[in-house]
Amino acid sequence: MVVERQRPGTLEVICGPMFSGKSEELIRRLRRARIARQRIQAFKPALDDRYDAVAIASHAESRFEALPVADSLELARLLEPDVEVVAIDEVQFFDEGLLSLVETMADRGIRVILAGLDLDSEGRPFGIMPQVLARAEHVLKLQAICTECGAGASRTYRKVRTGGQVLVGAADLYEARCRHCHREVDASQVTLDGATGGHE
Numbered sequence: 125m126v127v128e129r130q131r132p133g134t135l136e137v138i139c140g141p142m143f144s145g146k147s148e149e150l151i152r153r154l155r156r157a158r159i160a161r162q163r164i165q166a167f168k169p170a171l172d173d174r175y176d177a178v179a180i181a182s183h184a185e186s187r188f189e190a191l192p193v194a195d196s197l198e199l200a201r202l203l204e205p206d207v208e209v210v211a212i213d214e215v216q217f218f219d220e221g222l223l224s225l226v227e228t229m230a231d232r233g234i235r236v237i238l239a240g241l242d243l244d245s246e247g248r249p250f251g252i253m254p255q256v257l258a259r260a261e262h263v264l265k266l267q268a269i270c271t272e273c274g275a276g277a278s279r280t281y282r283k284v285r286t287g288g289q290v291l292v293g294a295a296d297l298y299e300a301r302c303r304h305c306h307r308e309v310d311a312s313q314v315t316l317d318g319a320t321g322g323h324e
């Protein structure tokens with residue numbers, strides 16, 4: 125006897141610094157879901173229109189159409205009843221209401237794929253990202269290439285001193301850096317072992 129079972133919902137998170145390929149990975153998963161003929165909806169925060177107002181776009185100019193939304197309430201209103209895959213880019217910019225919304229979607233059998241910055245440019249956990257990471261079944265943490273030394277980069281460095289935690293920009297304002305190069309090393313900086321700053 126064939127028992128028809130409802131597809132189990134899941135929460136997947138793709139995180140890492142800017143330029144690590146989060147949007148590329150999100151777009152790759154969405155293209156595969158489209159090949160599988162699944163009903164997809166993609167969203168992004170309205171404030172992030174760096175490359176495209178109506179698409180998830182990567183720094184390498186790959187894109188997938190997405191609806192810009194102001195907050196989790198607007199996103200909930202736009203959800204279609206028969207959607208199977210929901211993708212949300214730049215999750216760090218969303219309000220706390222997104223947490224219960226993504227859990228409810230996953231509980232109802234939807235595959236929810238989230239992408240966002242795990243850390244802000246000061247190296248602090250960014251917005252609701254720690255909570256979504258803790259709740260997810262699958263987590264992918266990507267690295268970019270450090271613009272200073274070529275190592276794997278886990279941090280985003282802001283080249284200007286202005287602005288609070290949210291300052292929307294791209295390569296004009298930010299670059300990817302490894303843990304060491306993210307600290308602005310000055311000659312007088314004392315490291316843990318008492319030596320002066322720098323590494324290697």
Ligand code: ADP
Nearest residue numbers: 142143144145146147148182183184268269300
């Ligand atoms: P994210 O969504 O994580 O910001 P994207 O998917 O938009 O990343 O962009 C990744 C692309 O950015 C890479 O494939 C590469 O073409 C480009 N890129 C530019 N600077 C860097 C860097 N420092 N390290 C890695 N990739 C970079």
Ligand code: ZN
Nearest residue numbers: 270273302305
């Ligand atoms: Zn480095």
